[in-house]
Amino acid sequence: MKKIPILIILSVLYAGTMIWGQEPERLRRDQSFFGIHFDFHAGSDCHEIGKNTTPEMVQTIIDMVQPDYIQTDCKGHAGYSSYPTKVGNRAPGFVGDPLRIWRDVTAKNGIALYMHYSGVWDTRAIELHPEWAAIHADGSRDKDKTSVFGTYVDQLLVPQLKELAGDYHVDGVWVDGECWATIPDYGERAVSLFRESTGINDIPKSAADPHWYEWMQFHREGFRKYLRHYVASVRSEYPDFQICSNWAFTHHMPEPVSVALDFLSGDFSPNNSINSARYAGRYLASQGLPWDLMAWSFSTNPFPREQKTAVQLKREAAIVLALGGGFQAYFTQNRDGSVRLEEMQVMEEVAKFARERQPWCQHSVQIPQIALLLSTSDYQRNAGSLFPQYKGQSQGVLQCLLESQYSTDLVSEETLAPDMSRFPIVVIPEWKNISPAFCIDLLEYAKGGGSLLVIGQETSEYFASLAGMQLQNTRFTSSTLGKGKIGFLPLMIGAEYEKSGNEKLREQLNTAVQMMFLNPLVEISGSPWIDVSIGQLKGKKLVHLVNTSGDHKGAGxxxxxxxxxxxxxxxxxxHKPEKITLQPEGKICDFVYADGKAQVKVDKVNIYDILVIE
Structure with missing residues (x-):
């Protein structure tokens, strides 16, 4: 019998599948690990969108990168839709329907397709409907930002998301320009609702005015209601449509998740990206929803932009993957919406790097060690605007802890409060407006057997007064408190360490932590330039090791x-481990087990390796 080549058989089977309309199953976002994001914020200059968007182009991207999902542009901040929408504001010109091509090719390959869609920020919508704009304190209209109290959401945003879900069958949307773009609205409706809900008649114009805090909190809740409204409206017709609001319920919005989003996500800084990803990832890991972070594939230093190298993006991916998150990278599109395929070579390398480590990092869960407080209370009092990247002094303290090789989680009061005892040590950086009730909870945690370390002069003085203790100038002091310990390091560490990486400050903080945290799960010597994340996955303990050597702040x-x-x-x-393996190399490591500890040597870490303890 003559043999039929296997490729012919597979081709016939694939064609038959397509004929019968049985597309391959696509991963949902909570199952996804690696993706790629494209956008170009179409504008009035775009007259030939789709001219060079071909099935071959999309297929080449898929063949090279093999992503779980693709996110592509459909409406940027300028407000012009980059597909021939029937309900929104089209860009000036199209050649065919490029979004149909993206959807058809991704569907045939079993690749999920999400839309990049600018929400609160929509310049074109305000040009056409000035009444949709947020109003400034001086009575002028904002040219870019819509009001979350207005009708924009029902007249444009919701109809367009339903069009994308119903007509194009895309899997979901990554809504950009959302919490971080929302501004206080002095329009008639917002002012009326504020007075009605608070009983306050005098509307503050600045942070120096009475009731500014109440005014800001009212607008924060206004954004949450806007978000809940459009999520519910779209889901009422398309319950499987997956929705993410960029930076919602992250460190931009550090609070418990109160909207039925499918996943959390954000795009970290194109410059100083390692420190940006370190901070964002450690907060997201504790929020209880599937999450990913997006790297910019280019740096704006030097200006205007330069493509990052594969090795640079691999390390940015490593910071995220080591915390159990998903990773994607952002590439711009040409003004006709096509993709520069030569840039995909970098992403092909990054994808291979990530996939090699996927079995030991996807859905890995952090084992609690050090909890570093990101205070929601202080953020909402002192952030200055509604949802900025306000970190107080916590960024520098986090970097200092990580560069002392401590596995650290960044947590808010609401995340920490239900069970503080799961963390052997809680570190309070230089926050000044922690709620008194939570401060009492922290002291009770220490009395119950925990270790509480307070940093900063003013913060230390406050906690010392609550505990009935005295500080000793700027020296580290500690004392027993009930069954546990409380320690004070009355130094201004955060800002200075973030600025300079002061080694003396790192030594002082490390000494304080060592005295408060006597038996960490993992201890490392040999280099300060290793980020350690201790996780667990499928019953195995994982020690994630990421090489963070070199300049991050200055090197574009x-x-x-x-x-x-x-x-x-x-x-x-x-117990003595059965084996310890260094992955993804698969190297079985020699180790010595004594006194409840396994001692192992790792010769070098190039970018990201994982010790798997079984």
């Missing part, structure tokens, strides 16, 4: 990363 483009090592690693284990 990183062409090479020096390996770090050798590293001596001590891992606390109740």
């Amino acid at each position: 483009i990183i062409k090479s990363i020096e390996p770090v090592g050798p590293l001596q690693i001590s891992i606390r284990c109740e």
